Amino acid sequence: MSEPFEPKIVAFVCTYCTYAGADLAGTSRMKYASNVRMVRLPCTGRISPMFILKALQKGADGVLVSGCHPGDCHFAQGNYHARRRWTVFRALLAFTGIPEQRIRFSWISAAEGAKFADLINTLTEDIRKLGPFDQYHELQKVIETQATY
Amino acid sequence: MGIQEQYISEAAGLLSSGAVKLVIGYSEGSTTDRRRPVFVRTPAEAERLMLDGACVANLSTYLLSEGLLSDGKSVAVFLKPDGIRSINILAAEAQLNPEQLVIFGFDIQNGQARPLQGRKISDFTPIVEAARAAGLSPELQGEAERLEHISAAERFEYWKEQFSKCIKCYACRQVCPMCYCRRCIVDVNQPQWVNTSSHTLGNFEWNIVRAFHLAGRCVACGGCDRSCPVNIPLRLINHRMAKEVLDAFDYYAGESTDQKPVLATFRPDDPETFIL
Amino acid sequence: MAKIGVFVCHCGENIASMVDTANLVAEISEHPGVEICTEYKYFCSEPGQETVKRAIREHNLTGVVVAACSPRMHEQTFRKACAEAGLNPYMLELANIREQCSWVHTEKDEATEKAIEITRSLIEKVKRNNALFPISVPVTRRAMVIGGGIAGIQAALDIANAGREVVLVEREPSIGGHMSQISETFPTLDCSQCILTPRMVETVQHPNITVMTYSEVEEVDGYIGNFTVKVRRKARYVRMETCTGCGDCIQKCPVKKIPSEFECGLGNRSAIYTPFAQAVPNVPVIDRSRCLYFKNGKCAICKKTCQIDSIDFDQQDTIETIEVGAIVVATGFQVQNTSLYGEYGYGRYKDVITGLHFERLASASGPTAGKIRRPSDGKEPETVVFIQCAGSRDVSKGVRYCSKICCMYTAKHAMLYSHKVHDGDTKIFYMDIRAAGKGYDEFTRRAIEEDHAGYVRGRVSKIFEENGKLIVRGVDMLLGRPVEVAADMVVLATAMVPQPDAKDFAKIIGIGYDEYGFFNEAHLKLRPVETATAGIYLAGACQSPKDIPDSVSQASAAAAKILGLFSREHLEREPVIATVSDSTCAGCWGCVTACPYNAIDHRDINDRNGNLIKRVASVNPGLCQGCGTCVSFCRSNSIDLAGFTEKQIFAEVMAL
DSSP states (O other): OOOOOOEEEEEETTTTTHHHHHHHHHHHHHOOOEEEEEEEEOGGGOOOOOHHHHHHHOOOEEEEEEOOTTOOOOTSSSSHHHHHHHHHHHHHHHHHHOOGGEEEEEEOOTOOHHHHHHHHHHHHHHHHHHHHHHHHHHHHHHHHHOOOO | HHHHHHHHHHHHHHHHTTTOOOEEEEEOOTTTEEEEEEEOTTTTTGGBBBOSSTSSSOGGGGSSSSSSSOOOOEEEEEEEEEHHHHHHHHHHSSEEEEEEEEEEEEETTEEEEEEEEEESSGGGGHHHHHHHHHSSSSHHHHHHHHHHSSSSHHHHHHHHHHHHHHOOOOOHHOTTTOOSSSSSSSGGTTTSSSSOSSSHHHHHHHHHHHHHHHTOOOOOOOOOHHHHHTOOOHHHHHHHHHHHHHHHHHOTTTTTTTTGGGGGOOTTTOOOOOBB | OOOOOEEOEEETTTTTTTSSSHHHHHHHHHHHHHEEEEEESSSHHHHHHHHHHHHHHHTTEEEEEESSHHHHHHHHHHHHHHTTTTTTTSSEEEEIIIIIITOOOOOOOHHHHHHHHHHHHHHHHHHTTOOOEEEEOOOOOEEEOOSSSSHHHHHHHHHTTOOOEEEOOSSSSOOGGGGGGGSSEETTTTTTHHHHHHHHHHHOOOOTTEEEEEEEHHHHHHEEEEEEEEEEEOOOOOTTOOOOOOOOHHHHHHHOEEETTTTTTEEEEEEEESSTTTSSSSSOOOOOOTHHHHHHOEEEEEEEHOTTTOOOOOOOEEEEEEOOOOEEOOEEEEEOOOGGGGTTTBBBTTTTTEEEHHHHHHHHTSSTTTTTOOOOOOOOOOOOEEEEBBTOOOOTOOOOOSSSSSHHHHHHHHHHHHHTTTOOOOEEEOOOOOOOOHHHHHHHHHHHSOOOOOOEEEEEEEEEEEEEEEEEEEEEETEEEEEEEESSEEEEOOOOOTTTTHHHHHHHHOOOOOOSSBBBBBTTTTTSOOOSTTTTEEGGGGTSSOOOHHHHHHHHHHHHHHHTTTTTTTTOOOOOOOOOOTTOOOOOHHHHHHHHHHHHEEEEETTTSOOOEEEEEEETTOOOOOOOHHHHTTTOEEETTTTHHHHHHHHHHHHH
16 A cells, blocks of 8 residues: 555635634644645735646645635625636636646635634545646646756 | 728728728738738728628727827727727727727628628627627537536646647737737746746646636637637637636626726625635 | 744744754755744743844844744734844744644644745745835824714714814704704603704814815815815805894795705795704705795895895805815715505605604604694594504515614604503504614513503505595414504604715715615724725714614714824824836726725826826825735736735745
8 A cells, every 4th residue: 555645735815814714723723634835815815816826836736715704804805806716717727627626715714713624624635535636747847857948 | 882892982081081090901811811901091092901701800909009099099990899899898998098999890791791880889889789699609618518528637638738739929919909918927027927938837827827817808809719820729718718707797798898897896796606 | 145034933832842843943944045043942032032133133134934823923023023133024924833733733744844844935935025114194183074963973073072173064054964853762762952952062163173064075085194075065145154043034035835854844944944943053045946036036035134144145156175184974874765665655645654754743843843743634643553664674675674773763653652642542563673772672661561552563565545544454473364453644664775875975985885875884893983995984874774872882983993093193004005017007907996995096107298108007005905906906917015925925835
């Protein structure tokens, strides 16, 4: 038996809700898989689709994008704008063959530490089942081997 | 009098009266079944204009040429319904003042060019409404659905193969009326979001970003598709985006000169079934 | 060259028990650009902070990463330490290896690996941090209150009593608002006029308050601390400076049969009038559309009557430009037009009235001097039916929300009626009795138990006239059977809705509104008084239906917010704001549309001869809150957000 695959997951989160929710999971000493790396932004409105592509390039097998629930955004509307972008970008990625299961979106409030911990566990397990995103990472390897500059 | 003669004579009249300083239309192309853009500045030159079923290019792109409209003078332009929608978007995005345009509208039916009534952008509202009512291209939709029915991995391979052909010539960007940015995201190198070399990862990123930037703005004129020297089905990916904004946000690009950009607005009850 | 100092905190055992800090330090020390990397038990402690400060000075550090707890915990602490050591406080990042690492993982090697990666990515970010400086915005320490109802009056008084100037703008000829129309107030049955008029007088006489009645806000420019407001002072045709308010002109005016707006049409007024006897200021206005002089150039009896020549038919509207630092919007509400309930016969039957009509009937200063008389024939009604939720909580015809005050005022009406008509009979059709508030439930109980208010749970389906009676047909849901009441008068508890021009006004002033037209607060729970536009605050029923206590509380809260703002001459703001690259901005204005704070505007770039070169987007640092929504919209990457720049995030992600 080979070792179980440990996926790499990058999370882009807003500082006011999901980051705070993750902090709450910590202060409550909840336990969850260690596969996630957080990138803290002021608001989901700041999360550009490019971030997701870069995370995939750097070897992420899954990406989580998360912010405040609708109506709770610290910046009033940032998450509504983000939601539209996600809808469109998600459809685009799916259409180009990047599996929807690898790019996930959630609303996690500052009070939802348990939801954060559960989601990271579920997400890690889901992506572990999908296996590494070699298809995308191969593209990066092509650069590294072909590069002559 | 056929539409070609009628439009030529009207264009010549506009130029001789000084009502417009330039007419952007079509003329003979490199082969008998192709037409190329022509820029007519004198009544005499108007004879070069042609209008028939082969006039497919969306000429609105040429209106964005630096400084063309900044003197406030009027320009006439030949436009199909897709080009008219482009004008609506460009006006909504403050890239031109539609009051400066005289529009020779036409449509192609059964290989023939037919005139559209009106000369001002506001005259064409019913045309755009009819275009919306007619729906997105069933042909492209069929193609998109075919792709959606295969597995993600197979779809990825399909696009990987398509994008691997890309040589980053940016012909798609040059021909597109929506690609008017002074500096394209691909030319940003601090930081270098998009890999500029024409390896597949960079190509993948470039084409995804371009499709995203066209979501809710592409009018399916097909310019990118036709100009692509390696035949990447760019129209397909843009069609998928048009379908998404229509289904999710009831948004049809280029409906009016004051339509707000789909990604700069929102409704509190926008769909969000995918968000956990 | 970057010289980064990395400080790995043990947080006692909190971090060190799960993260191999020695390994972390060893790995990080090798990272390019790291000048010094040390570990310590508690970096947040005094000696810990001293270590950081000493390292900054001794190694001339250009950036600092503290690998410790959440930035939400100690970012400010270490920013301060950096500043004290001479390093710009924004050249700091916190790597969260406690809340999001050591506390949540169980395998030491995994946690250590994660801590290393987190720290590395933030080292790469901090290398690209820029020195930022708090934005200082001068504050004009004068407030404007728009709307002179009880909310506006309270806000104005609170601000003025704290020593700041206030301009109170009211579009009607008198301040007072809806509260001045009310007879008695729940739950104490105080006379509304008795508690309100002293406040009105205090307001107009206050040395710090300038009251502008019969005036409307036309334009608002600027941002927090620096608003420029244009106010139209409508021509009164009566000189404010000289009029003594003797009322002779009103007495003599020959046009007397104009339905009074204040009396809801139950009484009349003349063409020159004050809305009510206790109006403040007590200076009449001429209703130009009704005045005979303005109609045909004749009459002018008021001018002849006036002993001090205060009538001025040539007066014109004037526009005043006023500089203020903050604005309270207290523009109030109106009652919903009930004509959409054809089955209730409002407008068709004179004796079907709204709650506000009833207030006027019950008011000692009203058209009937406080006697309950039905409008059709002036008889005392023997049976009165009250219908609650006539418009509220009605998805199909009215509004979805609860108007909040109707349960209480209906109970009050039933009480007042029984006090005035001792053998009268009341029936109140209701859906629920919502009486949450201090003394409220006791009040409705009193209406039932002491004043025998006849509550019937159910809806009314139809009202029609028969033999001089209004036949009210409904259902008693609790008994499960139809009810029919022969009433002399029916009072509809109509919904509270926004002012008819609320949405237009919101656009003028630059604040948001909901689907109904109520103004949006910045955050329903945590910032209920602020709007999304910094410096503009809400008070009263313009935000949502409210009773008097709630309106007054919110007004005082708004005043407190403003006094906080006015406590300093300059406003210091976090420098995490967006900036536009002029050279690459394509001027599509998507960012202008997307910005939740209206903080982005157009700016012309001209050459030295003043010729326009191009128009670009421009962020107002006074308004920008730093969400970054514009940044990710911009297709050409022409906007960036200080503190979270594209370069910083790129580096952070690429180091993961």
